[in-house]
Amino acid sequence: MKSKAIKQSSQIKSTRHFWWLFLLPVTAAFCIGFVWPFIQGIYLSFCKFKTVSSAKFVGLSNYASAFADESFQHSFWYTALTAIVCLVLINVIAFAVAYALTQGIKGSNIFRTIFFAPNLIGGIVLGYIWSMIFDGILQQYGTSVVLETKYGFWGLIILMCWQQIGYMMIIYIAGIQAVPEDMIEAAKIDGATKAQTLFKVIIPNVMPSITICTFLSLTNGFKLFDQNLALTGGLPYEQLADGSTINTTEMMALNIYNTFYSGTGASRGVAQAKAVIFFILVAAMGLAQLSYTRKREVQQ
Amino acid sequence: MANQQPQTLASEARHKKILTIVFTIICVIWVLPVVCVAINSFKLNTFVKTETFALPTEESFAGWSNFITGMTFGNYPFWSAFGYSALITVLSTALILVCCSMAAWYIARVDSKFCKVIYTLCIFSMVVPFQMVMFTLSKTADTLKLNTPWTIPIVYLGFGAGLAIFMFVGFVKSIPLEIEEAAAIDGCGPVRTFFLVVLPMLKPTLISVGILEIMWVWNDYLLPYLVLDINQYRTIPIQIQYLKGSYGTVDLGATMAIILMAIIPVIVFYLSCQKYIIKGVAAGAVKG
Numbered sequence: 047m048k049s050k051a052i053k054q055s056s057q058i059k060s061t062r063h064f065w066w067l068f069l070l071p072v073t074a075a076f077c078i079g080f081v082w083p084f085i086q087g088i089y090l091s092f093c094k095f096k097t098v099s100s101a102k103f104v105g106l107s108n109y110a111s112a113f114a115d116e117s118f119q120h121s122f123w124y125t126a127l128t129a130i131v132c133l134v135l136i137n138v139i140a141f142a143v144a145y146a147l148t149q150g151i152k153g154s155n156i157f158r159t160i161f162f163a164p165n166l167i168g169g170i171v172l173g174y175i176w177s178m179i180f181d182g183i184l185q186q187y188g189t190s191v192v193l194e195t196k197y198g199f200w201g202l203i204i205l206m207c208w209q210q211i212g213y214m215m216i217i218y219i220a221g222i223q224a225v226p227e228d229m230i231e232a233a234k235i236d237g238a239t240k241a242q243t244l245f246k247v248i249i250p251n252v253m254p255s256i257t258i259c260t261f262l263s264l265t266n267g268f269k270l271f272d273q274n275l276a277l278t279g280g281l282p283y284e285q286l287a288d289g290s291t292i293n294t295t296e297m298m299a300l301n302i303y304n305t306f307y308s309g310t311g312a313s314r315g316v317a318q319a320k321a322v323i324f325f326i327l328v329a330a331m332g333l334a335q336l337s338y339t340r341k342r343e344v345q346q
Numbered sequence: 347m348a349n350q351q352p353q354t355l356a357s358e359a360r361h362k363k364i365l366t367i368v369f370t371i372i373c374v375i376w377v378l379p380v381v382c383v384a385i386n387s388f389k390l391n392t393f394v395k396t397e398t399f400a401l402p403t404e405e406s407f408a409g410w411s412n413f414i415t416g417m418t419f420g421n422y423p424f425w426s427a428f429g430y431s432a433l434i435t436v437l438s439t440a441l442i443l444v445c446c447s448m449a450a451w452y453i454a455r456v457d458s459k460f461c462k463v464i465y466t467l468c469i470f471s472m473v474v475p476f477q478m479v480m481f482t483l484s485k486t487a488d489t490l491k492l493n494t495p496w497t498i499p500i501v502y503l504g505f506g507a508g509l510a511i512f513m514f515v516g517f518v519k520s521i522p523l524e525i526e527e528a529a530a531i532d533g534c535g536p537v538r539t540f541f542l543v544v545l546p547m548l549k550p551t552l553i554s555v556g557i558l559e560i561m562w563v564w565n566d567y568l569l570p571y572l573v574l575d576i577n578q579y580r581t582i583p584i585q586i587q588y589l590k591g592s593y594g595t596v597d598l599g600a601t602m603a604i605i606l607m608a609i610i611p612v613i614v615f616y617l618s619c620q621k622y623i624i625k626g627v628a629a630g631a632v633k634g
Binding site for chain 2: 058060063079156157165182208213216268269302303306331
């Protein structure tokens with residue numbers, strides 16, 4: 047098979063001559079759109095700066111300020127709470143819907159189409175649709191979604207459920223349909239009840255889908271920005287004992303954005319440090335998911 | 347199945363009927379928010395807040411006036427925002443599909459050290475949240491004059507390359523090499539091999555990636571908001587956020603009219619290629 051190896055390598059060699067055509071455009075854009083901003087971002091998190099050219103190295107003090115910032119701490123806990131409540135609600139409901147829609151009931155395809163539809167609407171538009179609806183309800187009680195933290199919180203949860211249940215449902219349906227039919231049939235012959243079949247046969251077999259959806263809803267929850275901005279924009283304010291204010295429904299991404307762009311831009315170094323912390327948090331979850339899915343691919 | 351008692355079969359059929367009815371009701375509730383937008387886009391501004399869930403009455407009916415106001419709302423024509431959104435989405439998606447499929451094929455076939463580095467970086471970029479690079483990226487794009495709708499696709503190509511390359515490389519690796527060898531023996535160079543032999547085989551992945559990119563770029567708010575010159579160029583999400591965000595008293599009726607106009611093309615798109623959209627989304631589920 048030596049001749050084949052030579053043939054192959056000469057083919058690869060001639061492909062290599064075209065690196066400028068195949069690889070260069072993406073590599074150049076990738077450097078502009080990701081690599082350079084990323085490296086610069088890491089560097090700037092150690093600097094005090096208003097514009098990139100006025101950066102002055104200050105060591106770790108930005109990180110110290112970021113960790114000491116109460117609004118940032120608050121946004122972390124608020125984000126974690128939102129993400130976890132979303133995760134549980136979305137996945138439980140999405141799985142239940144997916145299970146029901148794979149039982150061969152009439153109209154399954156239409157239901158699936160409708161449930162998935164909100165996923166195509168952008169975050170900003172979603173936020174304003176729901177802020178109109180919530181305010182329409184709440185104004186009868188003389189309040190609004192931006193006036194009370196609990197309404198802002200549950201409002202965002204309802205919005206996220208509406209948007210994401212359809213998406214997770216699609217992944218679960220694919221998972222459930224991949225469970226071998228004869229396995230379910232065998233369980234039935236052995237006298238398993240419907241509940242036993244569900245918990246002992248179907249759920250263990252769709253574990254990969256469950257893991258993917260769990261990670262997805264967790265990272266989606268943490269990265270949430272558009273919906274948060276459009277629904278409440280972080281409102282209402284709350285005054286702290288030391289006179290500073292925090293936005294009670296502000297999530298991490300919005301907190302970083304506000305630190306960057308509101309006011310005079312004096313705390314951009316701190317904002318960049320917050321962004322690095324945020325990146326490490328999200329990347330850890332993302333890499334855990336990737337390594338999991340890749341391991342699964344190897345096993346298959 | 348034959349030994350099953352007819353009674354259980356009958357009760358199962360009844361259960362299924364009940365489920366169908368329950369889901370029909372849930373689906374009606376599911377589309378209510380959009381119906382609500384449609385209803386309110388025909389109401390006078392003052393009635394949107396007080397009678398959100400009522401149908402327009404003679405008193406509150408606004409006719410097409412909200413849509414007419416919405417067209418020029420905030421001294422920015424809605425059709426410009428629509429046009430720029432469409433332009434950016436089409437250009438970016440096309441650029442990503444062409445460039446990333448080419449790069450992915452090169453990476454999968456040549457497999458040099460440099461290729462491995464690029465591929466690893468691409469996977470890495472998938473888990474980086476936009477907030478990490480938003481400030482430096484918008485400054486870089488400004489310096490390089492990538493702040494117009496005709497050049498912003500390059501930024502999208504750079505920031506969105508990760509997922510596309512990841513999906514394309516996965517697919518290219520599953521294509522048997524023999525086909526390309528045969529093409530080479532028949533006298534095809536690498537360029538012709540790629541465009542005439544490989545690209546047609548990539549079609550399912552091209553559709554999946556295309557759908558994902560269209561959905562991302564069309565709905566994206568923060569990247570174009572930070573990169574584009576807002577006074578000249580706005581996309582639909584920017585325009586909507588601008589109207590709501592910058593005015594003390596918002597014309598809610600006109601906002602709903604704009605939102606309705608923004609949603610209708612999405613619904614048309616969804617209904618016309620629903621099968622591909624659902625498939626593409628399921629395929630992109632690996633993204634973190």
